[in-house]
Amino acid sequence: xxxxxxxxxDIALEMGxxxxxVSRALAGNQRVRVDTRERVLNVAAKMGYQPNVLxxxxxxGRSDTIGMVVPRINxxxxxxxxxxxxxxxxxxxxxxxxxxxxxxxxxxxxxxxTLLRNRVAGIIVSHSVxxxxxxxxxxxxxxxxxxxxxxxxxxxxxxxxxVNDNFLGALRSTQHLIKNGCRRIAHFAGALHVNVYExxxxxxRYALEQAGIDVDPALIVENCIVQExxxxxVENVIVPQQVDGIFAxxxxxxxxxxxTLKELNIAIPEKVKISGFANEPxxxxxxxxxxxxxQNAFEMGNQAARSMIESLGKEDPVSEEIHIPVxxxxxxxxxxxxxx
Amino acid sequence: xxxxxxxxxDIALEMGxxxxxVSRALAGNQRVRVDTRERVLNVAAKMGYQPNVLxxxxxxGRSDTIGMVVPRINxxxxxxxxxxxxxxxxxxxxxxxxxxxxxxxxxxxxxxxTLLRNRVAGIIVSHSVxxxxxxxxxxxxxxxxxxxxxxxxxxxxxxxxxVNDNFLGALRSTQHLIKNGCRRIAHFAGALHVNVYExxxxxxRYALEQAGIDVDPALIVENCIVQExxxxxVENVIVPQQVDGIFAxxxxxxxxxxxTLKELNIAIPEKVKISGFANEPxxxxxxxxxxxxxQNAFEMGNQAARSMIESLGKEDPVSEEIHIPVxxxxxxxxxxxxxx
DNA sequence: CTGTTAGCGCGTTCAA
DNA sequence: TTGAACGCGCTAACAG
Numbered sequence: 001x002x003x004x005x006x007x008x009x010d011i012a013l014e015m016g017x018x019x020x021x022v023s024r025a026l027a028g029n030q031r032v033r034v035d036t037r038e039r040v041l042n043v044a045a046k047m048g049y050q051p052n053v054l055x056x057x058x059x060x061g062r063s064d065t066i067g068m069v070v071p072r073i074n075x076x077x078x079x080x081x082x083x084x085x086x087x088x089x090x091x092x093x094x095x096x097x098x099x100x101x102x103x104x105x106x107x108x109x110x111x112x113x114t115l116l117r118n119r120v121a122g123i124i125v126s127h128s129v130x131x132x133x134x135x136x137x138x139x140x141x142x143x144x145x146x147x148x149x150x151x152x153x154x155x156x157x158x159x160x161x162x163v164n165d166n167f168l169g170a171l172r173s174t175q176h177l178i179k180n181g182c183r184r185i186a187h188f189a190g191a192l193h194v195n196v197y198e199x200x201x202x203x204x205r206y207a208l209e210q211a212g213i214d215v216d217p218a219l220i221v222e223n224c225i226v227q228e229x230x231x232x233x234v235e236n237v238i239v240p241q242q243v244d245g246i247f248a249x250x251x252x253x254x255x256x257x258x259x260t261l262k263e264l265n266i267a268i269p270e271k272v273k274i275s276g277f278a279n280e281p282x283x284x285x286x287x288x289x290x291x292x293x294x295q296n297a298f299e300m301g302n303q304a305a306r307s308m309i310e311s312l313g314k315e316d317p318v319s320e321e322i323h324i325p326v327x328x329x330x331x332x333x334x335x336x337x338x339x340x
Numbered sequence: 341x342x343x344x345x346x347x348x349x350d351i352a353l354e355m356g357x358x359x360x361x362v363s364r365a366l367a368g369n370q371r372v373r374v375d376t377r378e379r380v381l382n383v384a385a386k387m388g389y390q391p392n393v394l395x396x397x398x399x400x401g402r403s404d405t406i407g408m409v410v411p412r413i414n415x416x417x418x419x420x421x422x423x424x425x426x427x428x429x430x431x432x433x434x435x436x437x438x439x440x441x442x443x444x445x446x447x448x449x450x451x452x453x454t455l456l457r458n459r460v461a462g463i464i465v466s467h468s469v470x471x472x473x474x475x476x477x478x479x480x481x482x483x484x485x486x487x488x489x490x491x492x493x494x495x496x497x498x499x500x501x502x503v504n505d506n507f508l509g510a511l512r513s514t515q516h517l518i519k520n521g522c523r524r525i526a527h528f529a530g531a532l533h534v535n536v537y538e539x540x541x542x543x544x545r546y547a548l549e550q551a552g553i554d555v556d557p558a559l560i561v562e563n564c565i566v567q568e569x570x571x572x573x574v575e576n577v578i579v580p581q582q583v584d585g586i587f588a589x590x591x592x593x594x595x596x597x598x599x600t601l602k603e604l605n606i607a608i609p610e611k612v613k614i615s616g617f618a619n620e621p622x623x624x625x626x627x628x629x630x631x632x633x634x635q636n637a638f639e640m641g642n643q644a645a646r647s648m649i650e651s652l653g654k655e656d657p658v659s660e661e662i663h664i665p666v667x668x669x670x671x672x673x674x675x676x677x678x679x680x
Numbered sequence: 681c682t683g684t685t686a687g688c689g690c691g692t693t694c695a696a
Numbered sequence: 697t698t699g700a701a702c703g704c705g706c707t708a709a710c711a712g
Binding site: 357358359360361364371372373376395397398399400401 | 698
């Protein structure tokens with residue numbers, strides 16, 4: 001026996017009133033007697049009524065579902081951003097529909113399509129690494145769906161952008177290496193068409209220039225953000241170029257460098273000082289512990305959600321850029337004495 | 341200017357046919373001329389038509405949204421399960437609506453309510469640690485919504501249960517410690533009303549009994565799954581009880597133990613051998629590297645999703661229990677010589 | 681304060 | 697093969 005789902009009509013029939021009144025009572029509308037509202041609420045609870053948000057959204061044209069599109073759900077950074085978004089959106093009465101792109105633009109396009117079909121009120125997105133064109137944002141913009149970008153963002157699309165202070169993090173990190181005596185500092189960079197990696201490179205460059213150190217292109221390793229790339233870079237660049245410091249745009253490539261350097265018996269931090277980016281959990285667990293730039297993913301999620309809620313109340317998108325502060329965490333991979 | 345959303349009526353008007361025909365054409369219905377179907381598809385694409393799944397679901401009574409309820413999105417294990425679920429459900433045309441309970445039963449109840457209101461076709465859930473009663477599953481069962489449990493499950497609720505082979509993992513892990521010479525083996529347990537921790541305790545017990553070692557209740561530390569608890573347990577149990585082996589139900593408490601033992605200059609693995617559970621990423625990064633039981637979270641997600649799709653096609657739920665194999669990964673925290 | 685009427689967008693009868 | 701009519705559950709406009 002299938003228990004049919006309870007509708008407002010069922011409640012109305014049960015009480016001898018009309019569905020309209022039930023609807024108003026449930027919605028907390030003022031134009032309904034207090035005692036009838038309470039009776040409706042009672043009967044609804046007793047009958048196990050669950051409002052059908054599909055019908056409600058269809059009729060009202062409003063939706064309380066927010067779409068979220070990320071490269072990968074199971075990456076430490078993104079899972080924490082998602083958690084931060086959820087922490088703000090859920091208490092505010094919104095639900096999250098999540099898609100991952102696996103770093104493929106094609107999947108990003110599909111994800112948008114799915115979210116549009118589901119009539120989400122807004123979309124919170126961090127681009128796939130492949131994404132360099134933005135025509136697929138057209139429909140989102142045309143339909144005036146609120147759009148918030150975070151971390152991997154572009155100015156070519158309107159709406160708030162929540163980003164880490166990548167430039168400052170890179171600047172502080174490189175300055176820290178310089179202060180500790182490094183002169184030939186390599187940079188493990190990412191894909192430079194992605195804003196975050198471009199800005200980290202800029203911060204690195206600026207720090208060197210300020211210190212009167214020439215920027216040597218031979219010391220900049222592109223697309224070096226995974227562990228294996230860090231390992232290879234040690235053999236191809238760090239050793240032959242007699243590098244004494246590494247600012248890595250990723251903790252993983254920093255880890256790769258540490259492992260290979262240890263194998264080669266090159267002392268860290270005595271011979272080479274290293275700092276990474278992201279402060280992954282393993283940074284404080286490896287030997288030596290890894291200096292890194294902490295980015296507050298949870299807070300970034302909170303802010304993205306707050307910006308989304310704000311956008312939902314406005315007519316036109318505000319294309320502001322909001323910076324989440326970063327913090328350099330000094331550990332043994334870059335500091336000689338035992339002061340830390 | 342708001343571009344109004346395109347509906348099948350718009351397409352019909354544009355083509356001088358009726359919405360019915362458009363609907364049939366888009367649904368791939370046979371009872372429509374091949375060339376009109378193709379014309380409809382063309383016009384739909386040209387007009388940027390996105391089907392309204394809310395209206396579609398409302399009308400058809402079917403939904404392609406699956407709800408997922410987990411304790412925390414941003415935990416390594418759960419984020420990988422989610423990813424595994426997504427990897428199967430997405431290509432099959434389903435969307436995921438995700439809620440986290442933060443280990444609170446109250447939030448679990450709210451999450452269910454939200455999913456029911458959104459008329460999900462099924463729910464994939466792992467209980468909060470607080471969950472010990474199951475009345476809040478009533479409505480899900482009554483409305484015949486497909487239900488799949490994973491990891492933290494109960495037989496008190498119908499439907500497939502996808503679980504790790506916790507018993508076997510614990511058995512192999514404890515046997516491994518015994519084989520390597522341990523006699524007084526402590527167990528860092530979790531909350532014992534949760535199936536996974538109960539089974540890990542059982543496996544530990546069974547291994548001891550098989551080896552003719554008495555189970556000493558003083559060596560079983562309950563609710564010891566976070567780092568701090570592992571640290572305290574070293575001082576309260578490991579040292580005073582002269583323990584020579586620890587089987588921890590969690591990598592985190594194992595990590596805590598390692599840290600405190602190192603501070604106390606108690607040699608690992610010479611004096612105390614340790615194995616954990618979950619094979620968190622840090623297990624191979626700490627010093628000494630941590631022996632642990634690998635649980636394939638991604639595969640567990642795949643299986644949960646497959647079971648869900650299967651359930652959706654059936655009338656009555658099948659209450660089978662599906663085991664995901666685990667694997668003991670031996671590392672330096674438990675092995676003396678350099679053979680690994 | 682409550683009832684009546686209409687329609688959101690779609691899918692599914694029943695006719696033609 | 698197509699069209700006309702209806703209704704999924706709900707909200708909103710208009711009466712009263």
